[in-house]
Amino acid sequence: MRVIVFSILFVFSSLAIQAQKDSAAKAILKDMKAKYDSYKTMEVNFELELDIPQSPPELQSGQIIQAGEKYRVKLEDQAIYCDGTGIWVHLIGNNEVQINDLDTSEDSEMMSPKDLLRIYESEDFDYAITGEAKEDGKPVQYIEFKPLDRDSEYSKLKMTVESGKNQLKSLRIFGKDGSRYTIRLKSLKSNHTIDSKIFTFDESQFPGIRVEDLRLD
Numbered sequence: 001m002r003v004i005v006f007s008i009l010f011v012f013s014s015l016a017i018q019a020q021k022d023s024a025a026k027a028i029l030k031d032m033k034a035k036y037d038s039y040k041t042m043e044v045n046f047e048l049e050l051d052i053p054q055s056p057p058e059l060q061s062g063q064i065i066q067a068g069e070k071y072r073v074k075l076e077d078q079a080i081y082c083d084g085t086g087i088w089v090h091l092i093g094n095n096e097v098q099i100n101d102l103d104t105s106e107d108s109e110m111m112s113p114k115d116l117l118r119i120y121e122s123e124d125f126d127y128a129i130t131g132e133a134k135e136d137g138k139p140v141q142y143i144e145f146k147p148l149d150r151d152s153e154y155s156k157l158k159m160t161v162e163s164g165k166n167q168l169k170s171l172r173i174f175g176k177d178g179s180r181y182t183i184r185l186k187s188l189k190s191n192h193t194i195d196s197k198i199f200t201f202d203e204s205q206f207p208g209i210r211v212e213d214l215r216l217d
Helices: 002-012 024-035 114-121
Strands: 041-051 060-068 072-075 076-082 086-093 096-101 125-135 139-146 155-162 168-177 180-190 210-213
Touching: 024 125, 024 139, 024 168
Parallel strands: 096 210
Antiparallel strands: 041 060, 041 180, 060 072, 072 076, 076 086, 086 096, 125 139, 139 155, 155 168, 168 180
């Protein structure tokens, strides 16, 4: 089961740059991860832009809410709920929900939003700061990643980080087929009270929904 909001952040492939594990880039990523890990709760609103060959560009609004190991990711066409033990993937257009046990292994595609910031710890790719600029009047740095696996369907990942604050601004993924996926963070709210009920999918709110329960027990 491949869900786009996770797969485009989790899969990496060859870069056209000669990157090494850059100590300056590692320091930025480590600081950014520590900052997000310090939040007891986190609510992020973002935009997801999809630019796929032979298809019109698509722009969706999305939201991530996380409290510890629990999280909810919502897009216009799908949503993911995780209560810490199970995962519900709601395919809104198909009126279908798929239920799986939570897989915490390193090979799992279904990663917690915060876990995605651990990419600098992986031995599967290199990364480096490749440039600096200003966006919306603020200084930013670009970090690009070079996976060691050359067989991936993606060609490049580019992360934009606000300089000084080490705050993630956007992620852009380049596919070998010409596809482009961009996530832009619009707002972040932390350490506020969240009702834990939002992390569990409520079937009663969707009459007639098809349930595919893939849990082992």
